[in-house]
Amino acid sequence: IINWCPRCETALSDDEVDYEELESYLWYIKYPIKNKKNEFVVVATTRPETMLGDTAVAVNPNDKRYKHLIGEKVIIPLVEREVPIISDDYVDKEFGTGCVKVTPAHDPNDFKIGLRHNLEQVLIMDEKAVMNRNAGIDYEGMNRFECREKVVEDLKERKLLEKVEKYSHSIGHCYRCHTVIEPYLSNQWFVKMKPLAKKAIEVVKEGKIKFQPPRWEKVYYNWMENIRDWCISRQIWWGHRIPAYYCDNCGKMFVAKQAPDKCTECNGNKFTQDPDVLDTWFSSWLWPFSTMGWPERAKELDYFYPTDLLVTAPGIIFFWVARMIMASMEFVGKIPFKTVFLHGMVLDEQMRKMEKSLGNSPDPIDVIEKFGADALRFSMVFNTPKGNDVVYTDSLVETGRNFANKIWNAARFAITNSENIAGMPEPENMKIDLADRWILHRLHTVIYDVSKAYDEYRFNDAAHILYNFFWNEYCAWYLEIIKDRFYHSDDISIKRTAKYLMLKVLDYSARMLHPIMPFITEEIWQRIQKFCSDSTAESIMQVSFPVADKEQLFPEDARKMELIIKVITAIRGIRKDMNVPLREKVETVIKVVKGGKRLILQDNRHYIKIMAKVSDIYIGDDVVKPSKSATAVVDDVEIYMPLAGIIDLEKERDRLLKKLSKVESNLNNCVKKLNNKDFVNNAPQSVVQEERERKENLEITSEKLKANIAFLE
Ligand SMILES: [Zn+2]
Numbered sequence: 072i073i074n075w076c077p078r079c080e081t082a083l084s085d086d087e088v089d090y091e092e093l094e095s096y097l098w099y100i101k102y103p104i105k106n107k108k109n110e111f112v113v114v115a116t117t118r119p120e121t122m123l124g125d126t127a128v129a130v131n132p133n134d135k136r137y138k139h140l141i142g143e144k145v146i147i148p149l150v151e152r153e154v155p156i157i158s159d160d161y162v163d164k165e166f167g168t169g170c171v172k173v174t175p176a177h178d179p180n181d182f183k184i185g186l187r188h189n190l191e192q193v194l195i196m197d198e199k200a201v202m203n204r205n206a207g208i209d210y211e212g213m214n215r216f217e218c219r220e221k222v223v224e225d226l227k228e229r230k231l232l233e234k235v236e237k238y239s240h241s242i243g244h245c246y247r248c249h250t251v252i253e254p255y256l257s258n259q260w261f262v263k264m265k266p267l268a269k270k271a272i273e274v275v276k277e278g279k280i281k282f283q284p285p286r287w288e289k290v291y292y293n294w295m296e297n298i299r300d301w302c303i304s305r306q307i308w309w310g311h312r313i314p315a316y317y318c319d320n321c322g323k324m325f326v327a328k329q330a331p332d333k334c335t336e337c338n339g340n341k342f343t344q345d346p347d348v349l350d351t352w353f354s355s356w357l358w359p360f361s362t363m364g365w366p367e368r369a370k371e372l373d374y375f376y377p378t379d380l381l382v383t384a385p386g387i388i389f390f391w392v393a394r395m396i397m398a399s400m401e402f403v404g405k406i407p408f409k410t411v412f413l414h415g416m417v418l419d420e421q422m423r424k425m426e427k428s429l430g431n432s433p434d435p436i437d438v439i440e441k442f443g444a445d446a447l448r449f450s451m452v453f454n455t456p457k458g459n460d461v462v463y464t465d466s467l468v469e470t471g472r473n474f475a476n477k478i479w480n481a482a483r484f485a486i487t488n489s490e491n492i493a494g495m496p497e498p499e500n501m502k503i504d505l506a507d508r509w510i511l512h513r514l515h516t517v518i519y520d521v522s523k524a525y526d527e528y529r530f531n532d533a534a535h536i537l538y539n540f541f542w543n544e545y546c547a548w549y550l551e552i553i554k555d556r557f558y559h560s561d562d563i564s565i566k567r568t569a570k571y572l573m574l575k576v577l578d579y580s581a582r583m584l585h586p587i588m589p590f591i592t593e594e595i596w597q598r599i600q601k602f603c604s605d606s607t608a609e610s611i612m613q614v615s616f617p618v619a620d621k622e623q624l625f626p627e628d629a630r631k632m633e634l635i636i637k638v639i640t641a642i643r644g645i646r647k648d649m650n651v652p653l654r655e656k657v658e659t660v661i662k663v664v665k666g667g668k669r670l671i672l673q674d675n676r677h678y679i680k681i682m683a684k685v686s687d688i689y690i691g692d693d694v695v696k697p698s699k700s701a702t703a704v705v706d707d708v709e710i711y712m713p714l715a716g717i718i719d720l721e722k723e724r725d726r727l728l729k730k731l732s733k734v735e736s737n738l739n740n741c742v743k744k745l746n747n748k749d750f751v752n753n754a755p756q757s758v759v760q761e762e763r764e765r766k767e768n769l770e771i772t773s774e775k776l777k778a779n780i781a782f783l784e
């Protein structure tokens with residue numbers, strides 16, 4: 072018995088059947104007992120039309136209700152066939168009436184019962200699931216669903232339908248065309264899987280093959296340990312033909328590469344090849360080694376086999392991955408690959424898989440035209456946690472496009488300045504400052520983290536680390552800091568050192584980003600080669616991946632630089648809050664009690680001056696807050712910015728007061744809403760939560776505005 076798709080007119084393997092829980096009915100049918108007037112057994116079925124092919128009724132041998140009937144005969148209504156009542160352990164006493172109809176040609180379990188009891192196999196449908204002569208002339212020519220209706224009607228008429236119950240059960244559908252599968256008796260080729268599975272389970276248990284993410288190993292074991300024989304013949308046109316030949320004269324079968332010269336049975340010399348073809352996966356399971364010249368003992372096989380990594384979707388673990396492992400163990404005697412990486416799927420906004428038949432996939436070429444190939448690739452990696460699915464929207468790709476623009480602008484800045492500054496620093500003339508040690512420390516930390524993420528197949532982590540480093544540290548801070556050196560320094564060694572480090576970080580970042588953004592990184596690498604390398608490589612693909620160097624880690628300096636960055640950020644925050652234009656140079660007074668921190672800020676005041684656009688800066692442990700100054704606090708560092716003479720204090724105060732009254736009125740509404748029990752109890756939980764968060768944010772803003780207004784009084 073195989074799974075038969077009446078539309079595709081082919082057999083399917085168990086894995087090609089999609090099961091779906093559907094509402095249906097359970098029909099209870101009365102079968103008259105032979106020679107006993109008005110005595111019946113009642114059977115329950117979800118497919119009443121199959122009764123036309125029944126060749127027995129079975130009960131459990133321990134079922135006291137029916138013990139006395141074993142060996143009696145019943146008459147199958149409509150076809151009026153006389154069949155025995157048999158006993159079989161398979162029958163579940165609790166299901167339906169405890170009596171089951173047995174249709175060996177149309178049900179896999181009935182087929183097995185049939186073999187045990189030597190029952191006749193009556194096939195009642197043809198390949199299109201149209202009823203044939205065996206179904207009786209009343210039903211011949213109907214499709215199975217028409218026949219079902221007619222059978223039920225006829226049973227009703229004869230008062231042989233006891234009852235009908237609603238019943239939901241899982242129904243198999245063809246994975247290709249979604250037609251309801253018909254279990255069908257037919258001659259097919261099978262592969263015995265248990266012995267193959269045994270070795271394939273072992274190599275995973277022994278850790279020779281690893282699954283990523285590892286949770287898939289359980290899924291693999293579960294399938295392999297319950298594996299069933301594989302139906303490999305298909306009644307379709309395309310595929311490898313089954314290498315079986317039948318003697319035209321006597322019918323003897325030969326399985327061989329080619330038809331034999333002579334029949335060993337009758338000496339006949341005419342043969343016909345089996346018309347069936349192999350399941351496409353039967354060809355595919357040979358893929359890892361057949362692509363390397365197998366069955367010849369090819370060089371490629373010796374050199375590359377087993378391969379390192381197989382990347383594929385979880386949907387074909389059984390169809391393909393497990394079978395490749397089995398085939399490789401059987402035919403080559405080696406594992407086919409060391410690691411299987413199972414990635415997520417791209418879903419549409421309704422969380423559906425993207426499929427040709429649904430037409431719910433954007434055309435990748437359109438997306439690439441609009442955003443760029445690197446933008447698409449980066450965005451997909453950036454937004455897909457290891458092994459998880461990702462919901463695609465066009466806006467997702469904007470992240471990648473913006474990042475690509477950022478990288479391109481940074482590269483242009485680097486190239487222009489590299490052209491303006493001749494030469495590279497001699498090692499003995501390098502002038503390395505705190506910010507340089509900080510960026511080196513960050514670069515090598517990032518190299519370490521990114522390498523680890525790639526090694527562990529956490530590609531989205533690699534993308535996030537690189538994105539944050541390049542955008543928020545290299546571009547936002549380091550390039551801004553060295554810009555001042557390029558434009559204002561007279562010391563060529565300082566300029567060359569900055570040029571060297573700027574190019575180094577750009578070069579290494581490009582190499583690390585290359586797997587995720589291949590085009591832009593190649594382009595940039597080509598353009599910066601003339602400044603920073605005497606390598607003979609012709610492509611970024613030929614240079615080595617950066618290696619983290621402990622000698623380049625400066626944790627102490629990194630901490631210092633981070634403090635300075637925080638202070639600069641705080642000063643910028645005051646400027647923004649108090650509406651102080653950037654062109655307006657301001658003074659800043661910093662109170663810091665701890666000597667260590669004070670020293671750091673004093674030594675590096677030039678960074679604060681450049682990056683926060685501060686004209687003068689006083690740092691001390693006993694400074695007094697100047698009047699009419701704004702304040703910010705970073706850890707235990709207090710920052711004051713005197714505002715008198717910088718901005719129109721009255722005007723600024725009015726602006727802030729207006730803003731405050733608006734915030735207060737919003738806050739009032741918010742509080743009212745949250746005090747309203749109807750709202751809190753009836754609105755969706757997420758909406759109420761949102762309102763609470765809004766209230767908190769408004770409170771914070773209000774406090775801040777009040778403090779800023781106080782600065783001006
Ligand atoms: Zn089909």
Ligand SMILES: [Zn+2]
Binds near residue numbers: 320321334337338339
């Ligand atoms: Zn023969």
